[in-house]
Amino acid sequence: MRDACRLYLITPPALPDPAAFAAALAGALDAGDVAALQIRLKDVPDDAVLRAAEAILPVAQARDVAVLMNDRMDLAKRAGCDGVHLGQGDGDPVAARRLLGAEAMIGVTCHASRHLAMEAGEAGADYVAFGAFFPTGTKEVAHRAEPDILEWWSEMFEIPCVAIGGIAAGNCAPLVRAGADFLAVIGAVWNHPEGPGAGVRAMNAAIAAAG
Numbered sequence: 001m002r003d004a005c006r007l008y009l010i011t012p013p014a015l016p017d018p019a020a021f022a023a024a025l026a027g028a029l030d031a032g033d034v035a036a037l038q039i040r041l042k043d044v045p046d047d048a049v050l051r052a053a054e055a056i057l058p059v060a061q062a063r064d065v066a067v068l069m070n071d072r073m074d075l076a077k078r079a080g081c082d083g084v085h086l087g088q089g090d091g092d093p094v095a096a097r098r099l100l101g102a103e104a105m106i107g108v109t110c111h112a113s114r115h116l117a118m119e120a121g122e123a124g125a126d127y128v129a130f131g132a133f134f135p136t137g138t139k140e141v142a143h144r145a146e147p148d149i150l151e152w153w154s155e156m157f158e159i160p161c162v163a164i165g166g167i168a169a170g171n172c173a174p175l176v177r178a179g180a181d182f183l184a185v186i187g188a189v190w191n192h193p194e195g196p197g198a199g200v201r202a203m204n205a206a207i208a209a210a211g
Contacts, residue, residue: 013186
């Protein structure tokens, strides 16, 4: 029996004021269950990423929320993150494990590919991420995934799977029912009209209703 599906937060793509974001993050995490937070800052200098991590880590870790760095295992190490999320061009889980240690959480983007997911699992990934399941404004969607890949993975393998890409409270039910262990969201929380806390509550309610 797999554990219930949980929320996996990803930061907005830019954090001009890390201290203000840390306060918003605290409110979001206090609003409901969140398993992990990924620091995903694209086209930002390393020192800015590290400053953001310095503000984020105490808030998340005080609430037992794992913090992962997107793409950069070297910055994950320098910042003291709990792990790293690797895209297909960002190095392999074996190298990440060697750098970050046995306890680190290592995830791998697998798009809509069963082959890539199996390779990631064999290389020691702690989770695989499939997507995008829906259109998203966060990045250009080059790969579209269908819920059946979650169903296949969850029936065949013990390693958890994350669903990502345009996920919101109103469309997540098929992904939860298909076997997603985590739902990765950005806009559904940070762009919620009533604030991030309301976004977390709405996502958790939708996950519970679908389960």
